[in-house]
Structures are given as structure tokens and as C-alpha cells.
Amino acid sequence: MNAPHAPETVPQEFWSEIDRLTGAGALRRLSGVFARFIGSLGHAGGPLMLATVVLSELEGRGHSCLELADLASDPAALLGWEAPEWRALAATCGTVPRTVKTWREALAACEPVWCPGDFDFGEPLVLEEERLYLRRYWRDEALVADSVRQRARTLRAIDAHEVKGWLDVLFASNQRHGEPPDWQRLACAIAVRGRMAVITGGPGTGKTYTVARLLALLFALAGDEAQRQRIALAAPTGKAAARLKQSIEKALGDLAERVGGALPLRELTTRMGAARTLHSLLGARPDTRAFAHNRGNPLDVDVLIVDEASMVHLEMMAALLDALPTTATLILLGDKDQLASVEAGAVLGDLCHDAQAGRYTQETLDYAAACTGESVPPQFAGQGGPLAQQTVMLRHSRRFGGPIGQLALAVNDGDTARAFAVLRAGDAAVQWQERASQQSVVALAMEGYRPYLDLVRTDSHDAKPILQAFEAFRILCAVRDGEWGVEGLNAAIEAKLQGARLLPRGGEWYAGRPVMVTRNDYGTGVFNGDIGLTLPDPQRPGSLRVYFLEGDTVRSVLATRLRHVETAYAMTVHKSQGSEFRHTVMVLPRERSAVITRELIYTGITRASQVFTLMSSGGTVLEEGIVRRTQRASGLRGKLA
Numbered sequence: 004m005n006a007p008h009a010p011e012t013v014p015q016e017f018w019s020e021i022d023r024l025t026g027a028g029a030l031r032r033l034s035g036v037f038a039r040f041i042g043s044l045g046h047a048g049g050p051l052m053l054a055t056v057v058l059s060e061l062e063g064r065g066h067s068c069l070e071l072a073d074l075a076s077d078p079a080a081l082l083g084w085e086a087p088e089w090r091a092l093a094a095t096c097g098t099v100p101r102t103v104k105t106w107r108e109a110l111a112a113c114e115p116v117w118c119p120g121d122f123d124f125g126e127p128l129v130l131e132e133e134r135l136y137l138r139r140y141w142r143d144e145a146l147v148a149d150s151v152r153q154r155a156r157t158l159r160a161i162d163a164h165e166v167k168g169w170l171d172v173l174f175a176s177n178q179r180h181g182e183p184p185d186w187q188r189l190a191c192a193i194a195v196r197g198r199m200a201v202i203t204g205g206p207g208t209g210k211t212y213t214v215a216r217l218l219a220l221l222f223a224l225a226g227d228e229a230q231r232q233r234i235a236l237a238a239p240t241g242k243a244a245a246r247l248k249q250s251i252e253k254a255l256g257d258l259a260e261r262v263g264g265a266l267p268l269r270e271l272t273t274r275m276g277a278a279r280t281l282h283s284l285l286g287a288r289p290d291t292r293a294f295a296h297n298r299g300n301p302l303d304v305d306v307l308i309v310d311e312a313s314m315v316h317l318e319m320m321a322a323l324l325d326a327l328p329t330t331a332t333l334i335l336l337g338d339k340d341q342l343a344s345v346e347a348g349a350v351l352g353d354l355c356h357d358a359q360a361g362r363y364t365q366e367t368l369d370y371a372a373a374c375t376g377e378s379v380p381p382q383f384a385g386q387g388g389p390l391a392q393q394t395v396m397l398r399h400s401r402r403f404g405g406p407i408g409q410l411a412l413a414v415n416d417g418d419t420a421r422a423f424a425v426l427r428a429g430d431a432a433v434q435w436q437e438r439a440s441q442q443s444v445v446a447l448a449m450e451g452y453r454p455y456l457d458l459v460r461t462d463s464h465d466a467k468p469i470l471q472a473f474e475a476f477r478i479l480c481a482v483r484d485g486e487w488g489v490e491g492l493n494a495a496i497e498a499k500l501q502g503a504r505l506l507p508r509g510g511e512w513y514a515g516r517p518v519m520v521t522r523n524d525y526g527t528g529v530f531n532g533d534i535g536l537t538l539p540d541p542q543r544p545g546s547l548r549v550y551f552l553e554g555d556t557v558r559s560v561l562a563t564r565l566r567h568v569e570t571a572y573a574m575t576v577h578k579s580q581g582s583e584f585r586h587t588v589m590v591l592p593r594e595r596s597a598v599i600t601r602e603l604i605y606t607g608i609t610r611a612s613q614v615f616t617l618m619s620s621g622g623t624v625l626e627e628g629i630v631r632r633t634q635r636a637s638g639l640r641g642k643l644a
């Protein structure tokens with residue numbers, strides 16, 4: 004596409020500076036092209052051009068808007084630049100606003116900017132209060148906020164006595180005097196009364212255990228209607244969806260044995276359809292962002308459970324809420340402290356803003372006490388909004404009590420001293436190679452991947468045990484580039500494994516190659532983030548297939564049909580969300596980086612079920628990362644309040 008002509012209102016030096024910064028890698032090319040496009044739409048001016056470039060850069064980093072307060076206070080920091088770099092760019096624009104008020108006035112006067120309340124000409128930028136948006140993010144944010152508020156407010160009449168009766172059947176024990184409340188029982192009681200609930204908690208806090216009981220409770224309360232209830236399970240990735248279904252089925256199976264004839268739970272299990280990815284649930288189609296399901300063609304469900312909700316980005320959440328009938332119940336499950344989605348938005352984080360504090364009104368507390376017999380300590384009382392009343396945080400992990408859990412908690416609390424103490428304690432479950440090198444990471448990979456490679460060489464035709472062996476170990480990187488990044492490590496590990504004759508030499512495709520899909524491919528049914536293993540095709544000697552493990556099911560695709568894949572001995576922490584490995588190795592680069600944040604480190608640690616190894620060169624990058632929070636500009640929290 005040819006860039007539109009540069010607007011006359013901005014001097015040529017501005018565009019020269021933009022080109023220079025783009026050439027130097029400080030800006031993505033798209034930002035300059037987009038600013039030129041905005042400038043071509045009518046009266047714009049230097050401040051809007053500057054703000055547009057910053058907005059576009061931030062969008063690429065996951066922000067859904069630009070806060071004018073940040074623009075006024077420290078624009079260079081916002082971009083991760085040095086102050087002189089920003090000053091050089093700003094100097095080409097003449098007088099630049101310095102306060103939120105003057106920024107707002109300057110932007111509001113520009114033709115490509117719409118301020119809600121004014122006549123709407125469909126301008127591409129929206130200035131709402133003190134935030135500048137790309138129109139589609141503003142629209143998505145408004146849709147999510149309206150829909151969530153509406154759903155959270157819609158409560159149905161509940162017979163507390165009946166709910167308590169069922170909860171006593173579904174849960175083994177009750178709160179004992181002086182003990183903390185059973186948040187799982189509370190979560191069921193809260194969720195059952197609304198059109199929406201959010202259940203958040205760290206790994207092993209029982210989100211799936213709870214939601215299985217919630218489904219049983221809904222089933223019990225529905226009476227004759229239960230036979231007609233349509234329940235759907237979904238998650239952002241195929242693997243997470245399969246895991247959700249497997250865990251719910253197991254939990255319902257265990258529960259069925261306990262409750263016996265009191266509830267026909269096996270019937271509930273058989274009536275639950277396959278767990279789907281959100282893309283497939285909504286009816287994604289090739290070459291368009293629009294889904295088959297939307298307000299005009301809503302989903303055919305009564306209860307929708309979405310797991311790993313931290314990975315759901317703003318656009319996807321808006322599409323989901325748009326397609327969900329207002330009469331359906333939405334239950335979001337996820338860990339609010341995990342990394343947000345790669346794409347714009349930090350929706351679960353925003354929705355869970357009050358989760359830690361509770362902020363339950365007296366009405367909620369009375370309702371919860373009547374339904375559960377549990378009493379919530381006074382520190383969780385408050386005047387939270389409708390969504391806070393429908394949000395429950397599970398606070399007790401049953402799987403994560405040991406050193407891995409202690410490390411995850413310390414990191415989550417931003418307590419570097421405690422984190423270092425756990426790392427240095429020398430427990431077998433948490434190991435730290437403080438002076439690691441690329442060679443030591445490669446050596447660890449050789450050891451960790453050997454079991455699956457040994458199985459590959461047996462020429463077994465059973466892919467499942469090989470996939471399970473591969474799933475037991477993983478190298479996770481914080482960055483993509485460099486010798487400590489995904490690219491450098493994959494090349495080094497592959498070369499070493501070939502050198503040791505654990506892998507065949509040469510060729511892009513070989514038996515044993517793990518791959519990650521990098522783009523959705525509707526033809527082959529594989530999606531961005533899916534991980535598979537290349538193995539010989541038993542039906543066609545000499546050809547290779549890529550096998551994917553989803554829960555208990557294995558499916559495969561001819562290797563040559565997969566066009567968008569990369570080798571995956573090492574993968575990013577981002578892409579590892581929704582997965583768990585027996586032994587997880589996290590590699591932190593030597594160089595400082597703004598992408599290494601508390602959320603990233605926490606997410607990496609919590610991927611390990613039995614052993615966590617940290618590979619780093621010294622402790623500075625780790626220490627700075629634990630302190631650095633992911634900050635994503637968004638107006639959602641404000642709109643939900």
C-alpha cells in the first residue's frame with residue numbers, strides 16, 4: 004500500500020525523524036504509516052501526529068488506549084526511549100502540550116478525532132475523557148463494560164435453603180469455627196445467582212473442582228429444565244479446552260460416586276459437548292475478523308464456562324459477549340496474576356480488580372451466609388460494584404504448597420528477598436543456575452528431552468506415550484531474539500541433539516522435531532500456539548506427520564501441510580500459558596528488558612508441576628523483573644466501577 008501524502012500541517016522534519024526512528028528500530032513501520040493516514044484525513048496538527056504514533060506503538064505492546072496523563076508526564080518512558088530521543092521528535096512539531104488539559108484540547112480540535120457526545124462521523128480515533136483510542140478498541144471496551152455490568156447486575160431469585168442443601172451434598176466439609184471461609188462453596192453460591200461470575204485463583208486452588216460443583220448445582224436447581232440445559236466449555240487454546248473438559252469430567256465422575264442417586268451426574272457429563280477453542284465456538288472464518296456468531300446469530304447455549312480467561316484479549320472478549328444470549332450464564336475461570344494476552348487488553352486483570360479485596364456489600368454477605376453457612380471475615384466487606392459481587396478469588400492452593408508454590412507467591416507479592424531465599428535454599432523442586440550459559444541450557448535440554456527422543460528412535464507406532472514424554476519437560480524463554488531467546492536456543496539445541504546423534508541430520512522436517520503452529524489454519528484445523536511432534540506416518544513409509552495431544556486424544560496432520568510452524572524445543576513463556584510441564588526450565592536473558600515482568604516470571608514458575616529450574620546470568624534481571632509490573636493502559640476498570 005502506498006502511504007498517503009503527509010499532511011501539510013506537520014513539517015517535513017517530523018516525517019524525516021519518524022523515518023529515522025523506524026530505521027533505527029525504535030518505531031514499527033506501521034506507526035509512521037498510520038500517522039500519515041490519520042494526518043491525511045483532515046485538520047490534524049503536530050500533537051495529534053505525535054499522539055497517533057505513540058498510540059500505535061502502544062497498541063503493538065498490548066495497550067488498548069493511550070492515557071493522556073502518561074503522555075503529559077513522561078512520554079519517553081511510555082515508549083521505552085531515552086528523553087532526548089522524544090525531545091528530538093517533539094521539537095519537529097512546534098509547541099507540544101504539556102498537561103492533560105492542553106493535550107485534550109489539542110486532540111479534541113482535530114478532525115480525525117471523535118469525542119463521545121459529539122455528532123459521530125465515524126472518525127478513526129476516539130477521545131474519551133483522558134484517553135485516546137483506536138475506534139475499534141474503544142467500541143470493544145464499551146461493549147465489554149456494558150455487557151459485563153448488565154450481566155453482573157442481573158440476579159435471579161434463589162432459594163438459599165435449597166442451595167445450602169445441595170452445597171452440603173456437593174462439598175465434603177463446612178467451615179469450622181475460626182477457620183477461613185471455604186471460598187469454593189462461596190464461589191458456587193455467588194455464581195449460581197447471576198448471569199455472570201468470575202472465579203480466579205492461582206494454580207491448584209480448585210477452579211475446575213469448583214466449577215464442576217457449580218455445574219452440578221445448576222443441574223440440581225434446574226429441576227425438569229435440566230434436561231434441556233445446553234452447557235458449553237471453551238478456552239483460548241485447543242489444549243486448554245481439552246484439559247478443561249478432562250478435569251471437569253474427572254471431577255464430576257468422582258462427585259457422582261459420592262452423591263450416588265441424589266443427582267444423575269453421569270447424565271450431565273454425557274450431555275456436555277466437546278470443549279472448543281473460543282475461535283471455533285464463535286465460528287471463526289478464514290480471511291475475516293468477523294465471527295459467524297454475533298448478536299444477530301447468538302450462540303445456542305445456556306451456560307458457558309471459559310477457562311484460562313487471562314489469555315482472552317479485548318477483541319475476543321467483546322466478540323464472545325456480543326454472541327452470548329443475555330439469558331445465558333457466563334463463568335470465567337483464570338488466574339488474574341498471569342501474563343495478559345499477547346494482543347491488546349488485560350481483560351481478566353481488569354475484571355478482577357477487586358478480587359483480592361473482595362469488597363462485598365452487606366447484601367452479598369448476607370446472601371452468601373444464607374446459602375453456604377460460611378461467614379466472610381470483615382476485611383472482605385466493602386462497596387464494590389456489581390461485578391465485584393459476582394467475583395470470587397480462591398485463595399488456598401492444594402497442589403502448590405511446596406517450594407514452587409512459595410516461590411510463585413513470593414514473586415507475586417513482589418518480595419525479592421523471599422524469592423531469592425527460596426531459589427537459594429537448594430530444594431530439589433526449585434533449582435537455580437545463577438551463572439548459566441547457553442551451553443548449560445542446551446545441556447539441560449539434552450537431559451530433559453532424552454526420554455522422548457529415546458522413544459522416537461524405537462520406531463513405535465503409538466504416538467501418545469511419545470507425546471506424553473515430550474510434555475514432561477520444557478524450556479521457556481522470556482524473549483525471542485539472541486542466544487538466550489527462543490530462536491538462538493532452538494538452533495543450539497537442535498544442533499547439539501543432531502551432533503549427539505539423538506536426531507537425524509539435515510532437512511527441515513525430521514522424526515522427533517517438535518513444532519509450534521504460528522498461525523491459525525482452518526484447512527488443517529491447527530491453531531496459533533498448538534504444539535505438535537513430528538513422527539513417521541505408519542500408513543505411509545517415508546512420510547512424516549505432526550501429532551498433537553489434546554487431553555487424551557491424539558490427532559495428526561501431514562507435516563508438509565503445515566506451512567506456519569517453528570521448531571519448539573524452547574518456547575516463550577507467553578505461549579506456554581494454559582500448559583503445565585513436570586519439569587519447567589525458565590531462561591532469563593543477560594540483558595535487561597522491559598518485557599521481563601512480575602507476571603511473566605510468575606507465569607513461567609507456575610508452569611512447573613514438580614521441578615522448576617531457573618537459568619540466568621546473575622540476579623539483577625530477575626530482581627528487576629520481580630519488581631516490574633505489567634501496566635496496560637485501559638479504560639475498562641473505570642467503566643466497570
Ligand SMILES: Nc1ncnc2c1ncn2[C@@H]1O[C@H](COP(=O)(O)OP(=O)(O)OP(=O)(O)O)[C@@H](O)[C@H]1O
Nearest residue numbers: 187204205206207208209210211212213250401402
Ligand atoms: N475442596 C477440595 N477438596 C479436595 N480436593 C480438592 C479440593 N479443591 C481442589 N482439590 C484438588 O486439588 C487439585 C487442584 O484442583 P483444580 O485442578 O480444580 O485446580 P485449578 O485451580 O483448576 O488448577 P489449574 O489452574 O492448574 O488448572 C485437584 O486434584 C483437585 O481434585
